Amino acid sequence: MQYNQLFQNKRLQAVLDQLPISVFVADHEGFVVWNNHISAEGIGLSQAEMAGKHVSDLEKQGILNPSVTRLALEQKKQITRVQVINEHLKQLMVAKPIYNEDGQIELIISISQQFEHIGQDDESIDEINDLIQTYILELHRFYMQAPSRESNKRAVTKSKAAKSLEQKVTRISSLPSTVLLTGETGVGKNYTARTIHDYSQRRSNSFLTLNCSTIPESLLESELFGYVKGAFSGANSTGKTGLVQMAEGGTLFLDEIAELPYAMQAKLLELVQDKTFLPIGSTEKRRADIRIIAATNQNLETLVHHKQFRSDLYYRLNVFQIEVPTLKERLEDLPLLAYQFVQKFNEEYHQQKKLSREAIETLTHYSWPGNIRELQHAIERVCVFAENDTISPEDFKKELQFTDPEQSLAFEKHESETLSQFLERIEKNVILQAADEHRNSREAAKSLGMSQPTFSRRVRKYET
Numbered sequence: 001m002q003y004n005q006l007f008q009n010k011r012l013q014a015v016l017d018q019l020p021i022s023v024f025v026a027d028h029e030g031f032v033v034w035n036n037h038i039s040a041e042g043i044g045l046s047q048a049e050m051a052g053k054h055v056s057d058l059e060k061q062g063i064l065n066p067s068v069t070r071l072a073l074e075q076k077k078q079i080t081r082v083q084v085i086n087e088h089l090k091q092l093m094v095a096k097p098i099y100n101e102d103g104q105i106e107l108i109i110s111i112s113q114q115f116e117h118i119g120q121d122d123e124s125i126d127e128i129n130d131l132i133q134t135y136i137l138e139l140h141r142f143y144m145q146a147p148s149r150e151s152n153k154r155a156v157t158k159s160k161a162a163k164s165l166e167q168k169v170t171r172i173s174s175l176p177s178t179v180l181l182t183g184e185t186g187v188g189k190n191y192t193a194r195t196i197h198d199y200s201q202r203r204s205n206s207f208l209t210l211n212c213s214t215i216p217e218s219l220l221e222s223e224l225f226g227y228v229k230g231a232f233s234g235a236n237s238t239g240k241t242g243l244v245q246m247a248e249g250g251t252l253f254l255d256e257i258a259e260l261p262y263a264m265q266a267k268l269l270e271l272v273q274d275k276t277f278l279p280i281g282s283t284e285k286r287r288a289d290i291r292i293i294a295a296t297n298q299n300l301e302t303l304v305h306h307k308q309f310r311s312d313l314y315y316r317l318n319v320f321q322i323e324v325p326t327l328k329e330r331l332e333d334l335p336l337l338a339y340q341f342v343q344k345f346n347e348e349y350h351q352q353k354k355l356s357r358e359a360i361e362t363l364t365h366y367s368w369p370g371n372i373r374e375l376q377h378a379i380e381r382v383c384v385f386a387e388n389d390t391i392s393p394e395d396f397k398k399e400l401q402f403t404d405p406e407q408s409l410a411f412e413k414h415e416s417e418t419l420s421q422f423l424e425r426i427e428k429n430v431i432l433q434a435a436d437e438h439r440n441s442r443e444a445a446k447s448l449g450m451s452q453p454t455f456s457r458r459v460r461k462y463e464t
């Protein structure tokens with residue numbers, strides 16, 4: 001059976017066994033398919049003893065009390081319960097039915113996490129619930145990708161922009177077509193390319209990346225197409241297999257495609273167009289069974305217009321273009337992404353940081369020019385530097401350059417101002433800010449590279 005096979009996947013089991021949460025999976029009749037270490041520990045039976053048991057029997061024996069899996073099966077909907085374990089500990093349990101293409105329940109995934117409660121604990125419940133929903137989403141996604149399944153249903157993220165991205169990725173993944181991913185830096189173009197590969201029939205073969213901006217032009221051709229033995233003096237005597245050949249049956253991801261030198265663009269054209277290539281020193285063209293995904297944060301059309309990018313290559317790459325949304329355009333996903341990153345760094349750094357609701361609120365007011373990458377880095381830094389386990393808005397304010405709207409307006413020229421008036425207003429701002437930020441005029445003058453008497457004179461002028 002598909003789901004039994006899926007949860008016998010050793011890699012998936014190893015990942016789930018390392019999670020600090022309890023994962024319990026039952027089939028559509030309520031028989032245990034698999035549970036992770038934490039779940040087995042909590043129940044007091046080994047994973048082998050649990051396999052194949054029915055949840056009602058475990059309930060009768062008082063081992064599950066109540067069984068959220070049974071409730072989800074009976075009520076055919078997601079069940080969420082908070083259970084009191086003792087005076088200090090509670091447990092949030094979520095059981096989610098997973099439906100097959102025919103609308104029948106195929107699995108129930110139950111995830112639970114214990115938490116300490118001191119007085120009001122609504123905040124921790126929300127946070128844990130969000131985290132649990134993320135895990136369920138990821139498991140669902142993994143389940144949908146099981147090699148034996150032919151399904152186009154995918155888990156989706158919260159925001160409209162992310163849902164639309166997920167839909168496009170799902171649709172495109174089953175097609176052999178070349179894809180062009182565009183979007184600002186850090187939005188997740190690499191991540192999206194990988195997702196397309198993982199969703200596709202090619203997922204058991206390689207996903208290889210060539211970053212067109214970092215590889216020297218002289219090596220590009222041999223990296224991509226390889227060379228035959230004796231192709232040129234100094235060449236490896238056995239020849240070299242290029243990325244195109246290594247990606248056979250899989251996906252070749254050409255990152256930062258706009259950086260590809262003009263001369264190389266012609267060579268790539270043939271590969272993109274006919275899926276053929278010529279290893280250096282060879283006279284025989286080879287055929288490649290690869291899917292090409294290219295990405296750029298530049299406007300290729302403008303580059304074509306300025307003759308910096310070949311129009312024929314642009315049209316070949318631009319069969320399907322997907323614009324990956326900025327983080328600003330998918331702000332609704334920010335809390336979930338933030339919790340995921342905190343969880344990731346907690347595991348990496350063996351700590352127990354958590355985000356306060358106010359901290360999340362603060363993050364939604366930031367402009368995120370570096371998108372998801374910037375969010376990930378900011379969270380990593382606060383996970384390392386925050387003094388308390390609960391991350392506060394102040395922790396982020398230290399890490400991110402929040403621009404004060406009044407401050408940024410101060411640097412815009414008013415229509416009615418002359419240039420000298422505008423420059424004087426900027427100078428006033430800079431001088432008074434330096435006076436505020438430093439303990440004395442000597443330090444403030446030094447920070448602006450001016451003498452102390454000049455600085456003090458300007459302060460007197462602008463303070464009046």
Ligand SMILES: Nc1ncnc2c1ncn2[C@@H]1O[C@H](COP(=O)(O)OP(=O)(O)OP(=O)(O)O)[C@@H](O)[C@H]1O
Binds near residue numbers: 184337
């Ligand atoms: N949907 C997502 N969920 C979780 N992490 C993500 C997601 N999208 C991107 N990331 C993470 O954000 C970081 C930046 O993503 P990625 O490298 O894919 O961006 P990019 O658009 O290719 O950036 P660049 O244009 O600079 O190459 C990576 O660490 C990636 O794992």
